[in-house]
Amino acid sequence: DAxxxxxxxxxxxxxxxxxxxxxxxxxxxNNMFWYRQDLGHGLRLIHYSYGVHDTNKGEVSDGxxxxxxxxxxxxxxxxxAASSQTSVYFCASxxxxxxxxxxxxxxxxxxxxxxxx
Amino acid sequence: QKEVEQNSGPLSVPEGxxxxxxxxxxxxxxxxxxxxxxxxxxxxxxxxxxxxxxDKEDGRFTAQLNKASQYxxxxxxxxxxxxxxxxxxxxxMFSGGYNKLIFGAxxxxxxxx
Numbered sequence: 682d683a684x685x686x687x688x689x690x691x692x693x694x695x696x697x698x699x700x701x702x703x704x705x706x707x708x709x710x711n712n713m714f715w716y717r718q719d720l721g722h723g724l725r726l727i728h729y730s731y732g733v734h735d736t737n738k739g740e741v742s743d744g745x746x747x748x749x750x751x752x753x754x755x756x757x758x759x760x761x762a763a764s765s766q767t768s769v770y771f772c773a774s775x776x777x778x779x780x781x782x783x784x785x786x787x788x789x790x791x792x793x794x795x796x797x798x
Numbered sequence: 799q800k801e802v803e804q805n806s807g808p809l810s811v812p813e814g815x816x817x818x819x820x821x822x823x824x825x826x827x828x829x830x831x832x833x834x835x836x837x838x839x840x841x842x843x844x845x846x847x848x849x850x851x852x853d854k855e856d857g858r859f860t861a862q863l864n865k866a867s868q869y870x871x872x873x874x875x876x877x878x879x880x881x882x883x884x885x886x887x888x889x890x891m892f893s894g895g896y897n898k899l900i901f902g903a904x905x906x907x908x909x910x911x
Contacts, residue, residue, distance in 0.1 A: 714899075723802075723886065723901035724842070740894065771841055779897035783849050784830040784890045787899060789841040 683708040687772050687790040695798055700759040702793050704772030712775045713755040714787060715739075715747065717768040724771065730755055731778045762797045769794050801825065802889050804902035811909055817874040819905050821887030824868070830890040831863055831870045836904065837883045846872060877909045 685706040694700050704713065711732045716724040726739030728747040736747050744766060746758045759766055773787040801824045811817045819833075830849055834842035846861040848854045848870065854861045860873040870889075874881055884904040891900050 716901075721806075721903055723903040724888075725901075726898050729898075737896065739898065779830075779890050779899060781827065781890075781892050781897055782829050784897070784899075786832060786844045786847055789834075789843070792841050 685772060685774055685788055685790040687770075687793050689793060690791065691794045693796045693798065694762050696762060696764060698762050700762050700795065702757045702759075702770055702772075702795070704755050704757065704790060705753055706772075706774045706788075706790075707753065708774055708776070708788065709752060710774035710776050710788075711752065712778050713749070714773040714775075715745070715755065715757045716771045716773065717741065717766075718771060718792075719768050727757065727770075728755075759795075762795075764797050767795060767797045800902075801891060801893070801900045802887055802902040804885075804887050804905045806903060807906040808908045809905055811877050811907070813877060813879060813909055813911050815877050815909075817877045817881065817907055817909070819872040819874075819885050819887075819907065820869060821871065821889075821902055822869045823887075823889045823891070823900075825889070825891040825893070826865070826868060828865075828889045828891050831861070832888040832899075833859075833861060833870075833872045834886040834888060834901075835883045836886055842886055874907075877907075879909050879911055882907055882909050 715727040772790040833846040848861040887902040
């Protein structure tokens, strides 16, 4: 069965370290998204990609970067981890980009809980 | 004003009752609306999508959309303890130069036996 996986599932790191969170999907979806979820804020978009070599900033992109070298993977890098980046990170994918008309649903990975000390 | 607003709850209902979850959104031009269920410590899973005004039924779930009033709701009939979770309303909006899926903070539902 097609799926979307994330690794690691839990990560503890120190302030200032570089951290990379992996996301891998076998749906063959062109569109992939990274969100963070914090209490009281819901899910907020960090970065998204609509295809290989395409990356775009979301609403909370400062301190994060992504790269898309193939269809299956969209790794998220925290260049210099800060305590404010302690959160749960979710990767998602969809078979069509978001449009102002009808948009298809996004499917979410299991999440990565990141703690920055 | 938040772009997508939900009551945080908890909404407590007895087993077998109807649970009613509400969501309002700010962008009158939005066309796509989703309800996700999220169990504690798990990822969101889609339970309903709705695009047109009116009701959409799927088993025990009914989504209701009123674009003129800018609200979308989710009814859960014959609520079960297994329905206890946080329900996230999500709306596609054009904001900041691109389309994005905006989530509400979620309503926590507790179904008690």
